[in-house]
Amino acid sequence: MPDFKTIHGFYRYTDIWFEWHQVLPNREDGFAVKAILAHDAIVHEDHPLRIAGKPGIELTIGTLENGEARLLFSSAQVEYIRYWLHTMGLTKELIPLPYSDCLLTSSRLQNHSPVVYKTGTELRNALKMIDKNNRKLKGTDSNLNSRRLMFERVRSLWNERRGVWCAVDFEAWDMDHSVITEFGWSTLRWINGEPFEDMGHLIVGKHRGYTNHYVPENRRYYHFGQSEDVTMNQLKERIHTMIQSMATPGPLFLVFHDNSQDLKYLRSPAIAAPLDGLSFFLPESCTEAETSDTPKIYVVDTSELFAALEGDSGGQKRSLERVCRLLQIKSTQHLHNAGNDARCTHLVLKELAGGDPLDMQRVARWPQHTSTHTGLRVQFSKEDEDSDALPSDDDDDELITAGPYDPKTGRLREGWAERIARLKQRLDGTNDEEANDTDKADGAASRPTEKSVPNQASQ
Secondary structure, three states: OOOOOOOOOEEEHHHHHHHHHHHOOOHHHHHHHHHHOOHHHHOOOOOOOOOOOOOOEEEEEEEEOOOOEEEEEEHHHHHHHHHHHHHOOOOOOOOOOOOHHHOEOHHHEEEEEEEEEOOHHHHHHHHHHHHHHHHHOOOOOHHHHHHHHHHHHHHHHHHOOOOEEEEEEEEEOOOOOOOEEEEEEEEEEEEOOEEEEEEEEEEEHHHOOOOOOOOOOOOOOOOOOOOEEEOHHHHHHHHHHHHHHHHOOOOEEEEEOOHHHHHHHHHOOOOOOOOOOEEOOOOOOHHHHHOOOOOOEEEEEHHHHHHHHHOOOOOOOOOHHHHHHHOOOOOOOOOOOHHHHHHHHHHHHHHHHOOOOHHHHHHHHOHHHOOOOOOOOOOOOHHHHOOOOOOOHHHHHHHHOOOOEOOOOOOEOOOHHHHHHHHHHHHHHOOOHHHHHHHHHHHHHHOOOOOOOOOOOOO
């Protein structure tokens, strides 16, 4: 008896809807298939493919190797339909499956993720939008295509509800970036399918005297809990323990908003974080990452995710404050506090990775700012870009240009090294043991109370 290998995958929605019923041997069977797959029928709450607890029909959006998207049925859904129709007496015979060459296995897709449609109109409009966006993709540069693929891969991984997603942020003295002043984190993990969050803010007590000159000084205004003073050795130990504990079950997704500087801090001699196995290439699935021989740590960058959503292929990335504003995330007071920045980065991730597929999100968020004339790029108005909010990272850039570091190269400007050395010498002179104790006492006394700065951890 020959061995048969069962292969699971996906069928294009259009192939199943338009073609399957036409090739069936019995014409009457084709009528039954056409009826059960009708747009208004398939979203009905009594449809056999409806999953309990879902507000509509769950289908799949997959990305082909050329970057184009397709709406898909899973092979399991197609098989169930044919058995259900025959069991209910709606087809004379067990109808054959579509031609095997129509089956798309996971290896033929860049990524795939579930999507739910509540009404027949919503489903019809989705098909039109996917077709229109695929036409817009013609001629799109490779950088934007890579960002779009990465966006959908992150969504797919996030929807598995496994692993640990940890947003981190460092703050350093703006006169010398080697002087780390703060560290913040915000994590999400799932235990038995339930989400658990943790967040915190650490201040290097020894460096409280190093106040910023060109970037807002907000270390005292952490909004999501109580700040904690630590020594540099304690900071290093806490970061090591955190990363090792999260990466051991794996996978660990380290989330940054523009990762370059924060990765430098993690790799610096002062921190020397255990980043063995760090990868900028995301796995196809959490299962693939879990079966790896070594703990895997993956980099996720929310500035890149937002660029994909905005349809931007350039190198100029949006600041965290502006991304939060455009996504209508409200908890953006006192950025340039490492704890607040980490939490807001995490909220951005949840908005993007936890939402609909990229093109659906773009149109739903900014329906008035997309057109066939601008390709996939969102055209924000001046009102969208401007704000009366607190100074943003971009606003700070105007101040930083007068400071010690060149914002384009990240290098010290000529003549600043000597000035910084003299300033550090003076500050270090006040940081003997007695002065350090005084600094800690002053810092504790000056921290805002729950009354002056609300604790928003429960919000």
